[in-house]
Amino acid sequence: MAVIGWAALAMLVVGTFLAALGGLNATIYGSSSFVERYLEAIADDDIAAAASTPGVALDDAELEAFGLPADISTAMLRSGVVSAGPEDITIVSDVANPDGSHSVTASYRLGDEIAESTFLVRPLEPLYGVLHRWEFADSPIAVIDVTAAHNPLFTVGDLTLDTRANKTGDELTAFSHTAPYLAIAPAAYTFEYDSVLLEAAHVSVVAGAAEQVPVTVDAQPTPAFVERVQLKVDEYLTACAEQPVLQPAGCPFGIEIDDRVTAEPQWSILTSPQVTLTAGESSFDMPPTEGVAHISVEAQDLFDGHFYTVEQDRPFTLALAATINPDGSIAIQLK
Template sequence: MRRGRVSAMAIIGWAGLAMLVVGAFLAALGGLNATIYGASSFVERYLEAIADDDIAGAASTPGVALDEAELEALGLPADLSTAMLRSGVVAAGPQDVRIVSDIANPDGSHSVTASYRLDDEIAESTFRVHPIEPLYGVLHRWEFDESPIAVIHVTAAHNPLFTVGELTLDTRATKTGEELEAFSHTAPYLAIAPASYTFEYDSTLLEAAPVSVLAGAAERVPVTVDAQPTAAFVERVQLQVDEYLAACAEQQVLQPAGCPFGIEVDDRVTSTPQWSILSTPQVTLTPSDTSFDMPPTEGVAHISVEAQDLFDGRFYTLEEDRPFTLALAASINPDGSIAIQLK
């Protein structure tokens, strides 16, 4: 009898211990699901991935990627560029992240509100997330109800290229036909959000001042990268203008062909006309709808020629300054050379 009582007591003891272990496990599991695997932590990890420039990790977060049907539902093209979804592009991700609230909704989803600093601004976003198939059948997993990814509509004014972060992109990438000939281009790009981006451009001939934009979660953000001629561009056009006018001055005629200056002489010309350029128009360039234009700009040519007065037969030397104006349109050829069209 004593041995039976001992066995019963042992079984009860082991059962109690097992219950304690199971209870401890369930308590630990509940703690994990409420913290590390909770809705708030899911949102925090997404924001921290952006801050760490782990764009691949952020983009692979459940509910971030948009499939073709979702793009169509949002009125976006199926070939919408994902080129900006990479490291080295984001200027700054969310810092000082703090979960403001985590509200459990009746349908099992959570509305998580996070506060963070983006550049010098304090922002706040609410993300609605819902549970998906749990990890190992017990650990909670979550997915965004609405993708937080942003769409940035980039207008590359006067130049199809722009730079964002370490990446240079061409807004003509998905365009064909006459669209390729446009002077300015607009193209949409998917971008991880919330984050700040800096757009600019810098080359020998064109430069665009940096423009910073804050892309909030699921926002559509416009930005214009305004390319303007560099000093080197203006200098090259000036050189072509100088060479053009010098060639005009070499024509020993009263009306140099294809040139902006000339003179009519009613008397008989008795020597070869000699032209010189006293003042060359100084090139300034501003963008128009199709090119970089120089408005009508004044220059001065000088002619020296011998003539005989038809009335009294007197010989004389004609020395005269001839003001003229010159206007032109300049554009950059695909090979990087500059094309000039006189107006």
């Protein structure tokens, strides 16, 4: 009877252990919990944990299969970059497939929108030989193609990046740049740029799992940029007006007088062209803009010899292209 009792107790212990193990594998170590933990890591801005989740990282062969460069930037795979992660996460379904993989569908709120994603996960070698482990069969990581228009820099979250990082040669001098970045997903990102001379409005994008998403960060001149160009234009025209000649060298205005000039011409700028800048193919351009110069000069009529004064307004137009030098100064090219 004692032997039977001990055997029954042993069976009860084993049964209890197997039941507990089954419960753990169905919950904490289950495929649904695996997906849920990944999404919660994004929500907690623990991007290091999310990025190191089995099956998230892409190897060289996978990058090549997706047509992505082997040196694609991983700079966005860090905390402080995501503007909104998945919240109110609910596992909608967990379907076991014949090959042992599971299709796990999760619903979540991303910002103001409710979204739903299905993740294919497959088993790994069990932990201690008994506890289930999983990996993503298809990486949920996203690719964001960033076009930094008219300025190579952009800001995402609290990180400022340079789209020229992996470029060489003539690519470095392009006016606009496009570069791909790996980004944890699903998540929302906000792109912008703000400096003394350039600013780009906020652009928000949602990167779904395994999606390739384009975004353009459109940098435009700030009022300070326009003011600095205006100052350079005014200085240039003032220097032109200081030349005591009828045709100031390298200047947009001048006059021809057939009679004899008897005194030095005196120029003044009545109206300076008002600078406006718009993005062109390779620079920020000011279209032909009108200004007015005034000349005052004494002359003698060659026919009858009488003296007279020329007082005349001389309209002119000025166009230019402005770029920002690597040292932050502004380069202007007159057109």
